[in-house]
Amino acid sequence: xxxxxxxxxxxxxxxxPPVAVGLAVVAFWVAAALTADLxxxxxxxxxxxxxxxxxxxxxxxxxxxxxxxxxxxTLHGARISLxxxxxxxxxxxxxxxxxxxxxxxxGGWVDGLVMRLVDVTLAFPPVLLAxxxxxxxxxxxxxxxxxxxxxxxxxxxxxxxxxxxxxxxREHVEAAIACGAGPMRLLTRHIxxxxxxxxxxxxxxxxxxVILLAAALSFIGLxxxxxxxxxxxxxxxxxxxxxxxxxxxxxxxxxxxxxxxFNFLGDGLRDFLDTRSAR
Amino acid sequence: MTRYLLRRLIAMPxxxxxxxTATFLLSHITKADxxxxxxxxxxxxxxxxxxxxxxxxxxxxxxxxxxxxxxxxLVQGDLGVSFRTRRPVxxxxxxxxxxxxxxxxxxxxxxxxxxxGLGVAAAHWRDGWIDHGARLxxxxxxxxxxxxxxxxxxxxxxVVLGVFPGPGRIDARVAPPPGVTGFYTxxxxxxxxxxxxxxxxAHLVLPAFVLGWAVMGIISRLVRGSMLDVMEQDYIRTxxxxxxGEGRVLFAHALRNALIPTLTIIGHxxxxxxxxxxxxxxxxxxxxxxxxxxxxxxxxxxxxxxxxTLVGAAxxxxxxLVTDIAYALANPRIEIGRADG
Numbered sequence: 001x002x003x004x005x006x007x008x009x010x011x012x013x014x015x016x017p018p019v020a021v022g023l024a025v026v027a028f029w030v031a032a033a034l035t036a037d038l039x040x041x042x043x044x045x046x047x048x049x050x051x052x053x054x055x056x057x058x059x060x061x062x063x064x065x066x067x068x069x070x071x072x073x074t075l076h077g078a079r080i081s082l083x084x085x086x087x088x089x090x091x092x093x094x095x096x097x098x099x100x101x102x103x104x105x106x107g108g109w110v111d112g113l114v115m116r117l118v119d120v121t122l123a124f125p126p127v128l129l130a131x132x133x134x135x136x137x138x139x140x141x142x143x144x145x146x147x148x149x150x151x152x153x154x155x156x157x158x159x160x161x162x163x164x165x166x167x168x169x170r171e172h173v174e175a176a177i178a179c180g181a182g183p184m185r186l187l188t189r190h191i192x193x194x195x196x197x198x199x200x201x202x203x204x205x206x207x208x209x210v211i212l213l214a215a216a217l218s219f220i221g222l223x224x225x226x227x228x229x230x231x232x233x234x235x236x237x238x239x240x241x242x243x244x245x246x247x248x249x250x251x252x253x254x255x256x257x258x259x260x261x262f263n264f265l266g267d268g269l270r271d272f273l274d275t276r277s278a279r
Numbered sequence: 280m281t282r283y284l285l286r287r288l289i290a291m292p293x294x295x296x297x298x299x300t301a302t303f304l305l306s307h308i309t310k311a312d313x314x315x316x317x318x319x320x321x322x323x324x325x326x327x328x329x330x331x332x333x334x335x336x337x338x339x340x341x342x343x344x345x346x347x348x349x350x351x352x353l354v355q356g357d358l359g360v361s362f363r364t365r366r367p368v369x370x371x372x373x374x375x376x377x378x379x380x381x382x383x384x385x386x387x388x389x390x391x392x393x394x395x396g397l398g399v400a401a402a403h404w405r406d407g408w409i410d411h412g413a414r415l416x417x418x419x420x421x422x423x424x425x426x427x428x429x430x431x432x433x434x435x436x437x438v439v440l441g442v443f444p445g446p447g448r449i450d451a452r453v454a455p456p457p458g459v460t461g462f463y464t465x466x467x468x469x470x471x472x473x474x475x476x477x478x479x480x481a482h483l484v485l486p487a488f489v490l491g492w493a494v495m496g497i498i499s500r501l502v503r504g505s506m507l508d509v510m511e512q513d514y515i516r517t518x519x520x521x522x523x524g525e526g527r528v529l530f531a532h533a534l535r536n537a538l539i540p541t542l543t544i545i546g547h548x549x550x551x552x553x554x555x556x557x558x559x560x561x562x563x564x565x566x567x568x569x570x571x572x573x574x575x576x577x578x579x580x581x582x583x584x585x586x587x588t589l590v591g592a593a594x595x596x597x598x599x600l601v602t603d604i605a606y607a608l609a610n611p612r613i614e615i616g617r618a619d620g
Contacts, residue, residue: 116297119294119297120294120297120298120300120301121301123294123297123298123592123595123596124298124301124588124591124592124595125553125554125591125592125595126554127553127554127557127558128553128557128572128587128588128591128592129588129592131557131572131573131576131584131588132302132305132576132584132585132588133305134576135309135575135576135579135581135584136305136306136308136309136581137308137309138579139579208421208422209421212422212424215424216424216426216558219424219426219558220561220573220576220577221576221577222576222577232424232426235424235426235427235430238430239426239430239562242430242433242434242438243434243438245430245431245434248427248430248431249431251427252424252427252428252430252431255423255424255427256419256422256423256424256427259421259422259423259424260418260419260422263418263421263422264418267414267418
C-alpha cells in the first residue's frame with residue numbers, strides 16, 4: 001500500500017493513477033448520460049439526414065440505416081446502459097447480501113439451502129444462464145434486467161455470508177450478546193455495518209461486466225428492442241449493415257471506454273486494498 | 280487431499296441434478312407451448328396425435344411426474360426436440376461441437392502462449408512501459424465487447440486490407456475436408472490437403488484472436504504476479520550467483536514454478552471462452568454451439584436454448600473439477616477445501 005504511486009502528496013492514498021483515470025472516464029459517461037439532451041444534437045429517434053452517411057462535419061459518427069444520428073444515439077445510449085447497470089447491481093447486491101447475511105447469521109439448514117442455491121447458480125456459464133432466463137421471460141429490457149440479477153446475486157451472497165461469519169466472532173459482538181442484545185439488533189447494529197466495504201468494492205468492479213453482458217443480451221435481441229438507442233442493439237443494427245462500419249463504431253467504442261473506466265477503477269481499488277498485489 | 284477430491288467428486292452429480300432442476304423449472308415458467316415443437320401445426324387439430332405426443336413426452340402428467348420423465352430423459356442423453364430445426368437438440372449440439380472445440384483450442388493456444396510471454400515480460404521490466412502496456416492490454420481484454428471487436432477486425436482485415444478471409448470456417452466455394460475429427464485443420468492434414476489446411480487456418484486467425492484476447496489478459500496478469508513472487512526467492516538468487524544468464528533464470532528457474540498457480544486460471548478461463556465463443560461465433564458466422572445458442576435464443580427456441588445451457592453448465596462444472604484436481608495433484612501442499620466457503 002505504501003508503495004502505491006500517489007499522484008501528489010496530500011491526495012488520499014486510494015487515488016492512484018489508474019483509479020483517477022477510471023474515475024475520469026466514468027464521470028464523463030455519467031455526465032454524457034445526464035446532459036445528452038443539452039448538446040444540441042439531433043433527435044436520437046428521428047430520421048435527420050440521408051441514410052447510411054459516413055462520418056462528416058454535420059454528423060460526426062455518421063447516420064444509420066434509418067438516417068438517425070449515430071453520435072446522438074450513442075450519447076443517449078449512455079442513459080440506458082448506465083441505468084441498467086445501476087439497477088442490476090443494486091438489485092443483485094440487495095438480494096445477494098440479504099440472503100448471504102441471513103445464511104451466515106442463522107446458519108443450519110437455511111445456510112445450507114441458500115448456499116446450495118448459490119452453488120447451482122454459479123454452475124452455469126453466466127452468458128448462457130442470462131440468455132436462457134431472458135429467452136424464457138421473453139425479450140425486453142425489464143426481463144433482461146431480471147436475467148442479469150439472476151446471474152449476479154450469488155457472488156454477493158457468498159461474499160456477505162463470509163463477512164458475517166467473520167464479524168460475528170469478534171469481541172464486540174460477544175459483548176453485545178452479553179449485554180442482552182436480541183438477534184435483530186445484533187445483526188443490524190453490530191454485524192452488518194462492518195460487512196459492507198468488500199461488498200461495495202466488488203459491486204464497483206462488477207458494473208463494467210454488467211454493462212458488457214447487458215449489451216450482449218441486447219445484441220442478441222433479448223434486451224432493448226429496436227427504436228431504443230441501446231449500445232448492444234445499435235451494434236446489432238451495425239452488423240446487418242456491415243460495410244457502413246460507423247454505425248457500430250460509436251456504440252462499441254462507448255462500451256469499451258466505459259467498461260474500461262470501471263475496470264481501471266476496480267483494478268486500482270483492488271491494488272490499493274490488497275497489499276500483496278500492490279507493487 | 281484425498282478427502283477433498285472425494286468430496287468434489289461426490290458433489291458433482293448433486294450439482295448436476297441441481298442444474299437440471301433449475302433448467303426444468305425455467306422451461307416450465309415459459310409461456311411457450313412445448314407441444315408446438317413436437318407436433319406440426321396441422322396435426323395440432325388431430326386430438327389423437329396430440330394425445331399420443333403428450334403421453335410420449337409425459338406432458339399429460341403432474342409436475343413431479345414430468346420432472347421424473349425429464350430427468351430420466353436427460354440421463355439417456357435426450358435433451359428434447361428443437362422448435363426451429365425439428366431435430367433432437369442433442370444431435371444438433373453434437374454436430375456443432377467440433378467447430379466450437381476447434382475455435383476454443385486455437386483461442387486457448389494463442390491466449391496461453393501470448394499471455395505467458397506478456398506476463399514474463401511485464402515481470403522482468405516491472406513498472407516499465409511494457410508492464411503498463413501489458414496491464415492496459417489485459418484490461419482491454421476484459422472490457423471489450425467481443426461482438427464489436429469481431430466486427431471491426433473483420434472490416435479492417437478482411438474488407439479494407441484483404442489479408443484475412445471473411446466469416447465462416449472455410450471459403451464458401453470450397454467443400455470442407457473429408458470429416459474424420461470434425462476439426463477442419465486436422466481433417467485437411469489427414470487428407471494431406473495443404474490448400475484446405477491453409478484456408479482453415481486463415482479463417483481461424485481472427486476469431487481465435489478475438490476469443491483468446493481475454494484469456495491472454497487474465498493469464499498475463501497472473502503470470503506477472505507469480506513471477507514477481509518467485510523472483511524474490513533464494514533459489515533464484517542462487518541461480519544468479521552461479522552465473523546463470525537472465526534468460527535461463529527467467530524461463531528455466533522462475534517460470535516453471537510461477538506456472539503452477541497459472542494452471543487453475545487456464546482451467547477457469549474456460550468460462551470466459553464459453554461466454555466469448557457464444558458472441559464470437561455469431562459475428563464470424565462460425566457454425567458452432569455458440570452461434571446455435573444465439574440463433575435459438577433469437578427465435579425463442581426454448582428446448583434448444585435450455586439444452587445448450589444444460590450442456591454448457593456440465594462442461595463448465597467438469598472443466599472446473601478437472602482444473603482443481605490437476606491443481607491439487609500439482610501442488611499437494613495446498614488444501615483447497617479449506618479455502619472455499
